[in-house]
Amino acid sequence: MYLRNIIASGKRYFSITLPDPCNILAIETSCDDSSVCIVSFSPNHRYNHDILYYKTIHQEDLLVKYGGVYPFKAAERHRATLPLILNSCSHIPINVIAATRGPGLSPCLAVGWNAAKSLSSWLNIPLFPINHMEGHALVARAFTKDFLLPFFALLVSGGHTMLVHVDKKNSIDNPNSLLTYNYNIIGNTLDDAIGEAFDKGARMLGLSPTGEALSKIAENGDPTMFSFSLPFKQQSKTCTNFSFSGLKTELSRHIKASTDSNSNINNIADLAASYQSALIRHVVDRVQCSIIPKYGSSIPLIVSGGVACNTSLKNALIKQFQKLVVPPKEYCVDNAFMIAWVCMEKLWNNVLNDYDHNSMLKVDIDPLWSLKLD
Ligand code: KG4
Numbered sequence: 038m039y040l041r042n043i044i045a046s047g048k049r050y051f052s053i054t055l056p057d058p059c060n061i062l063a064i065e066t067s068c069d070d071s072s073v074c075i076v077s078f079s080p081n082h083r084y085n086h087d088i089l090y091y092k093t094i095h096q097e098d099l100l101v102k103y104g105g106v107y108p109f110k111a112a113e114r115h116r117a118t119l120p121l122i123l124n125s126c127s128h129i130p131i132n133v134i135a136a137t138r139g140p141g142l143s144p145c146l147a148v149g150w151n152a153a154k155s156l157s158s159w160l161n162i163p164l165f166p167i168n169h170m171e172g173h174a175l176v177a178r179a180f181t182k183d184f185l186l187p188f189f190a191l192l193v194s195g196g197h198t199m200l201v202h203v204d205k206k207n208s209i210d211n212p213n214s215l216l217t218y219n220y221n222i223i224g225n226t227l228d229d230a231i232g233e234a235f236d237k238g239a240r241m242l243g244l245s246p247t248g249e250a251l252s253k254i255a256e257n258g259d260p261t262m263f264s265f266s267l268p269f270k271q272q273s274k275t276c277t278n279f280s281f282s283g284l285k286t287e288l289s290r291h292i293k294a295s296t297d298s299n300s301n302i303n304n305i306a307d308l309a310a311s312y313q314s315a316l317i318r319h320v321v322d323r324v325q326c327s328i329i330p331k332y333g334s335s336i337p338l339i340v341s342g343g344v345a346c347n348t349s350l351k352n353a354l355i356k357q358f359q360k361l362v363v364p365p366k367e368y369c370v371d372n373a374f375m376i377a378w379v380c381m382e383k384l385w386n387n388v389l390n391d392y393d394h395n396s397m398l399k400v401d402i403d404p405l406w407s408l409k410l411d
């Protein structure tokens with residue numbers, strides 16, 4: 038069924054039995070990336086899939102202009118770009134739609150989710166609401182064929198810092214949960230997310246407000262030049278949570294002290310390197326204390342979300358965990374392929390048996406949708 042032909046002919050079509058191969062259209066607009074992906078896969082053979090179309094449009098100009106993500110401007114941009122992206126792939130037939138329902142910024146989520154609902158209703162094809170964090174947690178499985186459950190997922194993005202134990206659902210779990218597996222959140226941030234700490238740190242140092250800018254300048258700095266005290270030192274054996282606001286305050290104190298003493302410009306690289314090193318040491322410390330004593334160092338650990346692109350973080354974790362998996366860079370950051378992947382995992386787990394199209398069309402966005410059982 039071609040989107041272009043259906044729109045032209047006004048025909049409606051619905052089949053609960055998926056063809057093999059089957060094409061998923063996935064849409065992701067939870068923050069400031071407009072991303073669309075079409076994946077062809079076999080509903081009968083796990084892991085068989087092929088990306089037919091993939092496009093992500095970033096909003097760097099808005100990020101720089103507003104010094105961070107400004108939700109209403111980001112949504113306005115999604116409204117302008119999403120129809121153009123969808124139009125450019127309308128020649129590809131689709132059988133299923135998956136879109137991010139949450140968590141994320143409400144005005145941004147609404148653009149992608151409402152587009153998905155309209156298309157699903159118009160084409161009369163199944164629609165799957167996907168949890169953005171579930172996308173980050175599962176996408177690595179697309180690149181590592183024998184990735185068995187259970188495993189840990191360290192989700193490090195602009196909005197989250199979480200350590201999650203992922204396992205099969207068992208009989209006492211909610212059978213109507215829209216999540217694919219059972220997610221046990223072992224650790225969570227008590228204040229800022231690590232991506233936010235990177236972004237705000239970069240802005241405080243006068244750089245473009247992204248973690249990438251900070252880590253780039255940190256390459257030329259000495260991480261031992263400025264000292265930072267890591268959070269939860271006293272409870273180091275028992276505390277599984279994260280906290281970044283204290284480190285941010287320390288950075289601002291160091292910046293003020295350097296400015297007052299007229300220190301030279303090389304301080305920016307040293308400050309960036311020392312701050313980055315503190316953020317990473319804190320995360321690695323918490324993850325190590327939460328996992329290794331109980332599960333050992335050979336349980337698989339997936340690292341995903343934008344901050345997983347950070348090479349120093351990867352290098353630090355690889356020393357501690359034998360089975361560390363980090364998806365390729367473009368699939369660590371927000372992307373629609375991860376949304377398609379969760380949908381495939383659902384279909385391989387036969388969720389279509391309980392699928393109710395009319396109820397699905399009534400589902401609304403959930404900006405705070407937690408990975409905990411719903
Ligand atoms: O997962 P993501 O693309 O979007 C959210 O769901 O938030 O993550 C974006 C975050 C931003 O805070 C960005 O600065 C950070 O990931 N990031 C990095 C790096 N690349 C992206 N942080 C540190 N080092 C990097 N190389």
Ligand code: ZN
Nearest residue numbers: 194342370371
């Ligand atoms: Zn994300």
